[in-house]
Amino acid sequence: MTKRVQLPISQEDMLSLKAGDPVLLSGKMLTGRDAAHKRIVEGLKDGSLSFDISGATIYYVGPCPAKPGDPIGSCGPTTSYRMDPYVPTLMDNGLKAMIGKGGRSKDVIDAIIRNKAVYFAAIGGAGAIYSQLVKEARVIAYDDLGTEAVREIEVKDFPVIVAIDHKGNCVYDR
């Protein structure tokens, strides 16, 4: 039974999710990958971060350029472990959900448990499908990074799997 979850994710939804559950996400999320994470952590440290990550969902993606008339190009997930060194800092500053693909470090799993957060896996290699489910997209920071800029995107029925739930259960361990 596929659950529907509205973003930003509520505490109630968060606590109901279990590793392995298929979920359809709708609502707003941020995008960011390697270079953006480096800058977000710097911005949190010196107080210069220009957008709020509290309660936010961040999707690890570097999209293809949008064709004329489309909000975004192909936009599947990138591999998550590269963001691991930055993630505990983001979660301790309020980040509630991450979407990527692949396993995470023990530090990240501990931070997920500590902050009652969740990590979703999107399907790597399905960028064409995900691009159809993005209704709006706009760059909100680090425009100079091109595909790695931080975007706010609005999605509708975006399919993911609960990869690590708030108790630290992990789909990759099963």
Next chain:
Amino acid sequence: MRDISVQKITDALVQLVHSACLSLAPGVVDKLRQAELKEENDTARFALKTLIDNAQLASSNAVPVCQDTGMAVVFAEIGQDVRFVGGSFTDAVNEGVRRGYKEFYLRNSVLDPITRKNTGDNTPAIIHTSLVLGDKVKLTLLPKGFGSENMSKLYMLTPAAGVAGVMDKVVEAVFSAGSNPCPPIVVGVGIGGTADYAMLLAKKALLRDVGVASSDPQLAEMEQILLTRINDLGIGAQGFGGKTTALEVRIEKHPTHIAALPVGVAIQCNAHRVARTEVL
């Protein structure tokens, strides 16, 4: 001697970028379907079905299969009776990559490794040339995603390790890559040569057509044994568990030094994209 204008090389590259990035290599979707049919793990089956649907959508809407449209790896077999005219061959390849990635709305993923500043046009390509008999140019484009490229491995084994040692290392490479390279994967193995050549052979193994076993009976048998061992790891589609971790294993070999047994492992994600053409 036959003159080939480098403009033809550029035009060929633009077409290769188009055909490689907007559809999977021939045969990959069939392999994914076979994997879906026998899969009993619901989560893995969902992943496989999503990938099959995605490939169809990408082709029909002319959208890249995967947002990681890769670093352009170009293999050029150049007939030794060819003379390029009108400019530099390398520049012509890069111009084709530049134009193709811009024209088809593909991602610029290439940057300076130290400054991390993006080159802005997905160049330079990685170009491997070899001289062959004849007066034609064969071009193959492998747009290489780096979720899988990051899982590449080189093992400089000693001769004592033998074939058994080689097989163990290939399985180890896939096991340690786990869920990261977007399984189900294609595994390229290069055995022999020098360190750099073993890696190149592994990469070249990825160019082979889907469904084609090695023409060397012993290597073909090793490919089958390795495929079974890798799928027995249970990593499964996207790392969700299940029966299919790899679609294929391909092995290439080359003579090596009496002191050595180099093994290169190149891993390709499920979005396996290769295109080739011949320039006359």
